[in-house]
Amino acid sequence: MAALAKPPESISAAPRNAIIAKLRAFLPTEAVLTTNEALRPYECDGLSAYRQLPMLAVLPSTVEQVQSIMRLARETNTKVVARGAGTGLSGGATPLGDGILMSLAKFNRTVKIDPLARTAVVQPGVRNLKISEDVAALNLYYAPDPSSQIACSIGGNVAENSGGVHCLKYGLTVHNILKIEIVTIEGEKAIIGSDALDAPGYDLLALMTGSEGMLGVTTEVTVKLTPKPQLARVVMASFDDVEKAGNAVANVIGAGIIPAGLEMMDKLATEAVEGFVNAGYDLQAQAILLCESDGTPEEVAEEIAKMEAVMVASGATSIRVSNTEAERLKFWSGRKAAFPAVGRISPDYYCIDGSIPRRALAAVLRRTEELSIKYSLRCANVFHAGDGNLHPLILYDANNPGELEKTEEFAADILELCIEYGGTITGEHGVGIEKINQMCSQFSDAERDTFFAVKRAFDPDMLLNPGKAIPSLARCAEYGRMRVHSATASQMPHADIPRF
Amino acid sequence: MQAFINNLSQCIKDNAQKSAPVAVLGGGTKSFYGGNIVGEAVDMCLYAGIIEYEAKELVLTVRAGTTLVEIEAAMDAENQMLPFEPPHFGGASDDAKATIGGTVAAGLSGPRRAYAGSVRDFVLGTRIMNGRGEDLSFGGRVIKNVAGYDVSRLMAGAMGTLGVLLDLSFKVLPKPAAEVTLRFELDEAEAIQRMNEWAGKPLPLSATCWFDNTLWVRLSGAVSGVKAAQEKMGGECLSPAGALHRESQHASAFWASCRDHRHAFFQGNDDHVPLLPHQPLWRLSVPATTPPLKLDSPQFIEWGGALRWVRGNLDAKALRAKVESVGGHAILFRGGDKSAGVFHPLQATLVPIHRHLKAAFDPANILNRGRLDNF
Numbered sequence: 083m084a085a086l087a088k089p090p091e092s093i094s095a096a097p098r099n100a101i102i103a104k105l106r107a108f109l110p111t112e113a114v115l116t117t118n119e120a121l122r123p124y125e126c127d128g129l130s131a132y133r134q135l136p137m138l139a140v141l142p143s144t145v146e147q148v149q150s151i152m153r154l155a156r157e158t159n160t161k162v163v164a165r166g167a168g169t170g171l172s173g174g175a176t177p178l179g180d181g182i183l184m185s186l187a188k189f190n191r192t193v194k195i196d197p198l199a200r201t202a203v204v205q206p207g208v209r210n211l212k213i214s215e216d217v218a219a220l221n222l223y224y225a226p227d228p229s230s231q232i233a234c235s236i237g238g239n240v241a242e243n244s245g246g247v248h249c250l251k252y253g254l255t256v257h258n259i260l261k262i263e264i265v266t267i268e269g270e271k272a273i274i275g276s277d278a279l280d281a282p283g284y285d286l287l288a289l290m291t292g293s294e295g296m297l298g299v300t301t302e303v304t305v306k307l308t309p310k311p312q313l314a315r316v317v318m319a320s321f322d323d324v325e326k327a328g329n330a331v332a333n334v335i336g337a338g339i340i341p342a343g344l345e346m347m348d349k350l351a352t353e354a355v356e357g358f359v360n361a362g363y364d365l366q367a368q369a370i371l372l373c374e375s376d377g378t379p380e381e382v383a384e385e386i387a388k389m390e391a392v393m394v395a396s397g398a399t400s401i402r403v404s405n406t407e408a409e410r411l412k413f414w415s416g417r418k419a420a421f422p423a424v425g426r427i428s429p430d431y432y433c434i435d436g437s438i439p440r441r442a443l444a445a446v447l448r449r450t451e452e453l454s455i456k457y458s459l460r461c462a463n464v465f466h467a468g469d470g471n472l473h474p475l476i477l478y479d480a481n482n483p484g485e486l487e488k489t490e491e492f493a494a495d496i497l498e499l500c501i502e503y504g505g506t507i508t509g510e511h512g513v514g515i516e517k518i519n520q521m522c523s524q525f526s527d528a529e530r531d532t533f534f535a536v537k538r539a540f541d542p543d544m545l546l547n548p549g550k551a552i553p554s555l556a557r558c559a560e561y562g563r564m565r566v567h568s569a570t571a572s573q574m575p576h577a578d579i580p581r582f
Numbered sequence: 583m584q585a586f587i588n589n590l591s592q593c594i595k596d597n598a599q600k601s602a603p604v605a606v607l608g609g610g611t612k613s614f615y616g617g618n619i620v621g622e623a624v625d626m627c628l629y630a631g632i633i634e635y636e637a638k639e640l641v642l643t644v645r646a647g648t649t650l651v652e653i654e655a656a657m658d659a660e661n662q663m664l665p666f667e668p669p670h671f672g673g674a675s676d677d678a679k680a681t682i683g684g685t686v687a688a689g690l691s692g693p694r695r696a697y698a699g700s701v702r703d704f705v706l707g708t709r710i711m712n713g714r715g716e717d718l719s720f721g722g723r724v725i726k727n728v729a730g731y732d733v734s735r736l737m738a739g740a741m742g743t744l745g746v747l748l749d750l751s752f753k754v755l756p757k758p759a760a761e762v763t764l765r766f767e768l769d770e771a772e773a774i775q776r777m778n779e780w781a782g783k784p785l786p787l788s789a790t791c792w793f794d795n796t797l798w799v800r801l802s803g804a805v806s807g808v809k810a811a812q813e814k815m816g817g818e819c820l821s822p823a824g825a826l827h828r829e830s831q832h833a834s835a836f837w838a839s840c841r842d843h844r845h846a847f848f849q850g851n852d853d854h855v856p857l858l859p860h861q862p863l864w865r866l867s868v869p870a871t872t873p874p875l876k877l878d879s880p881q882f883i884e885w886g887g888a889l890r891w892v893r894g895n896l897d898a899k900a901l902r903a904k905v906e907s908v909g910g911h912a913i914l915f916r917g918g919d920k921s922a923g924v925f926h927p928l929q930a931t932l933v934p935i936h937r938h939l940k941a942a943f944d945p946a947n948i949l950n951r952g953r954l955d956n957f
Binding site: 196197198199200220221222242243245249250253254256257266270271272273274276277278279280281282283284285286288289291292293297309310311312332333335336338339340377378380381383384385437438439440441466469470471504505506507508509510511512513517521524525526528529532533535536537538539540542551552 | 636637638639640641661689695696699700702703712716718719720722723724725726727728729730731732733735736738739740744755756757759775778779781782783784785786803804805806807809810811867868869870871885888889909910911913925926927928929931932935936938939941942943954956957
């Protein structure tokens with residue numbers, strides 16, 4: 083890991099000092115961070131295996147300041163990486179040693195709530211969960227709920243098109259926002275989307291959602307609010323075989339049910355979680371499913387009965403249904419705490435985010451198990467089963483020499499597996515720097531060229547978060563050689579070169 | 583089918599070299615929509631068929647020239663639907679011609695849009711041919727996918743100007759178990775207020791429409807949920823008592839007439855609307871809570887207040903200014919004088935971005951040249 087970090091001195095002092103002086107002309111002293119000590123908190127996002135101090139960091143508090151920063155970046159040909167809460171898991175906000183890190187943490191106000199229109203206008207630094215808290219009294223909420231919702235910010239959610247456990251029924255970020263205000267690399271403000279249900283021209287809102295901060299900087303977000311269901315209950319079913327659990331998932335959907343949430347955990351994940359939160363999970367089960375129904379009490383009763391019947395018919399060994407809200411939250415507590423729980427049974431873990439057609443679930447899990455044996459690394463599986471999004475967690479110890487590299491190879495193999503089965507390398511976490519190599523496998527040269535052309539349409543000089551998400555031709559050529567190479571030798575070549 | 587792709591690629595490359603436009607055509611049921619059609623015609627109806635449809639995956643992959651009628655028949659057999667309820671424009675005889683490619687290119691959704699989502703919301707992946715004749719795939723056949731920019735959704739509503747749509751993947755949903763339609767006598771302002779209030783409550787709304795002092799509301803969902811909501815909301819029920827499972831014929835015909843513009847308002851032959859069929863039809867997309875626009879022309883409101891159709895010889899400039907002042911945009915949907923622009927002008931900042939995007943996909947500007955006419 084240490085080998086990845088370049089000190090800020092990696093760019094020469096003179097241009098850096100000139101940029102600092104220009105920034106200080108319009109930003110308060112405390113909004114320009116330059117010392118290693120002050121920059122340390124920004125050296126990584128949720129993908130903490132990769133660290134890099136930025137050249138400097140800025141904390142603007144007005145849109146005008148963001149505009150000035152962008153103009154300065156353009157004039158001086160300086161790269162800019164925007165950052166929300168820094169909870170992202172793919173290194174989308176990993177700083178660049180020769181770039182400005184722009185934190186939008188000070189944009190933390192809810193600007194307007196319109197109960198009749200069911201919308202909230204929020205600044206990008208507002209936390210996901212805070213939106214729901216602010217509108218709770220109106221019996222409304224913001225539906226996308228990534229596991230990090232206590233901490234993650236809505237600006238970051240837009241950048242990554244974040245999902246959560248309820249997106250099969252309620253959609254991703256892209257389905258739950260109406261409008262964003264952005265600042266372009268030219269320093270101009272633009273409104274993308276509208277307060278109506280569509281806007282003139284190309285659907286730039288769809289294009290920008292999930293674009294990993296590479297097309298513009300979001301300075302305001304208008305989100306849709308959803309009426310809170312009157313009631314939610316969850317069915318917890320145990321299975322003695324992972325394949326049976328996978329089939330149960332398909333059978334639920336096949337029965338015409340769209341559950342509010344449908345999650346799966348394997349035995350290792352269940353054990354880790356149970357020791358952490360005592361959610362009452364069945365430790366004998368090879369897999370457990372959590373299947374939620376929400377709506378009116380009548381609808382929920384009808385749907386829960388159907389879900390139970392499907393689970394029984396699919397071979398569930400035991401079934402429990404939450405009878406109170408407290409019990410429902412308890413059942414969910416384990417799933418929501420899966421990552422930290424796994425963190426307790428292993429010094430380090432590496433989270434993967436592949437997405438596959440549900441029918442491939444059993445096969446992918448079986449082959450993951452084979453890889454686990456091959457690499458001698460344990461792997462716990464949590465899975466947004468309803469929408470085919472896998473989160474294998476590879477357990478490793480970074481203090482063991484070579485183990486991170488081995489983990490990365492294991493992870494890369496799982497992602498290649500997802501592509502092989504007709505899926506994708508990232509369902510909801512983004513490509514960032516983490517999965518950039520696998521973009522070479524998933525897309526052709528012409529497709530990747532198209533992505534670059536899209537980027538240049540917004541950012542001709544490639545200054546916004548460059549080097550993320552879309553690999554260059556040269557990089558893909560290198561990755562191709564490396565994949566061939568690793569089939570014979572398990573050592574990553576050039577382990578000392580910066581990975582981004 | 584590969585022969586079709588190869589020919590298409592060659593045709594695009596040849597035309598790109600000559601800077602000669604190519605007109606991508608499906609069933610032609612939406613040829614009235616957008617800027618005028620120019621150039622060598624490419625008949626996408628030759629590129630048709632369902633590629634993969636596995637109901638339990640909730641994913642459908644089809645070729646762009648497949649008709650909506652064929653797709654809906656396949657989905658009926660699995661008791662599933664395209665949740666955005668796409669319109670089938672054209673007269674009764676043309677009804678079967680609307681294609682899925684045209685639907686995505688035009689970006690049009692039907693009555694369920696305000697409650698279930700739009701066509702772009704359900705697009706998961708596309709295979710396209712760009713203006714260089716390159717065969718490209720974006721997105722995929724899985725529900726969640728954030729690898730690369732979302733070029734697939736960008737195709738929805740782009741009027742075929744960024745690429746020829748080849749294969750399209752969608753998320754699909756089960757049909758609701760129960761459906762009823764309720765009717766209320768309300769004036770425009772009351773109807774707008776009521777639609778918005780209801781949308782803020784956990785009610786299984788799936789369509790709303792106001793016309794001629796009558797508000798129509800469709801509820802869809804589990805039998806018990808629909809029944810409970812119906813009791814709460816009141817109004818006159820169009821379904822016979824006890825027949826909750828399937829919409830009455832009268833009600834489903836009504837929603838199809840809204841969706842396909844066969845309703846008297848759109849045909850211009852309603853007693854209440856003494857209009858001639860050739861009078862222009864405007865599509866106003868506005869925030870749902872916008873109060874009555876007072877345009878002195880007959881209006882037909884859908885999508886909980888967010889979509890307002892207006893017929894008449896309105897002044898384009900004044901209408902656009904008014905709609906823009908409430909945060910919306912106006913499209914000259916059918917008929918009228920297209921010289922003033924079919925689509926609403928873009929914000930100045932977005933014009934260069936649109937031009938650059940168009941050039942990125944179609945550098946010679948040959949694909950459906952001029953059909954998206956606002957940049």
